[in-house]
Amino acid sequence: MRILTAIFCTVVVLSFTHKVSAQQYPVFTQYYFNELVINPAFAGSHVQLSLTSTYRNQWVNFPGAPRTVSFSGHTALMNGKMGVGLLVNHDEIGSYGNEHVYGYYSYRINMQKATLSMGLMAGFNFLGVDFSNLDLQDPTDPSFLPINEFKPNFGTGIYYNRQNFFAGFSIPFLLNNAVTSNLENIATEIREARYYFLRGGGIFPINRAETLKLNPSMLVRAQEGQPLSMDINLGLVIHDILSTGVSWRSGDSFITFIDLKLSEKFHFAYSYDWTTSDMARFSNGSHEFMLNYRAKVTTAHKNLNCPTYFHYR
Secondary structure, three states: OHHHHHHHHHHHHHHOEEEEEEOOOOOOOHHHHOHHHOOHHHOOOOOOEEEEEEEEEOOOOOOOOOEEEEEEEEEEEOOOOEEEEEEEEEEEEOOEEEEEEEEEEEEEEEOOOOEEEEEEEEEEEEEEEOOOOOOOOOOOOHHHOOEEEEEEEEEEEEEEEOOOEEEEEEEOOOOOOEEEOOOOOOOEEEEEOOEEEEEEEEOEEOOOOOOEEEEEEEEEEEEOOOOOEEEEEEEEEEOOOEEEEEEEEOOOEEEEEEEEEOOOOEEEEEEEEEEOOHHHHOOOOEEEEEEEEEEOOHHHHOOOOOOOOOOOO
8 A cells, every 4th residue: 555655656756757647627427417527607507597516536446546525506697698607626646645626607699499598617727746645765855845825717618509419528627827936956847738528418208108218429628738538428218217338548548437317406426437447456436426406496497498417498
């Protein structure tokens, strides 16, 4: 265990030497149940008030592996013509920590059979490195002094949806902010990487009663300085109560997931990532849990039709 911890900490320290593009944006598996985490234009797409909490434990049993807690909420306003939202993330990777707090706005063009949304997000990232929890031979070593910086950022996106189809493109972080240290001979710079997300998918009945539906979708993820990655997802929706399926994340994992309608207002989802990369030798995969609550607010959603949970509009 100590050897693994030492290896991980060494990698972290080396990654802070010279200039690197750090992975500050948390990796979520269940973005397909809450697109807001990757696209600001999704704000208001549920029409009614939608609150979601997510917990992700990545690479179980690997010391210092990523853990993420997320809370988000969004709703449509102005007779469905605009959407607003809020996202708060807390992400930990070893001695590295990151908090995101972002507000969302979307302008929604409601057409007869579809909706086109254009969104903006703005907020801040708090980036920090704290080695105080490590057993250091020399705690005063300047190589291990804490780094704490506050960086504003903003992003944009577009989202198109019909009842059985959707597509979107987003850039959550437009600024390549840098966190730097001024210590002589210790070049430390953590640079926020710019991400690009391209999404698409649909939901299609496979029997006459429409009690069984296939829900294929994909995500192309591009991070500056990193290879292109892709998720391919396939879900089966049963009686609009249960959704279960599999995903494949290129070069990283094979995923199984389940989503259950607990009531008209609550949904619970769980996913497990079977690691297929070299990390499989050191971890037992990744767990992710999600709880979603939806409710109409009479003053804001009167006479508005809200999409059912397993439909896009």
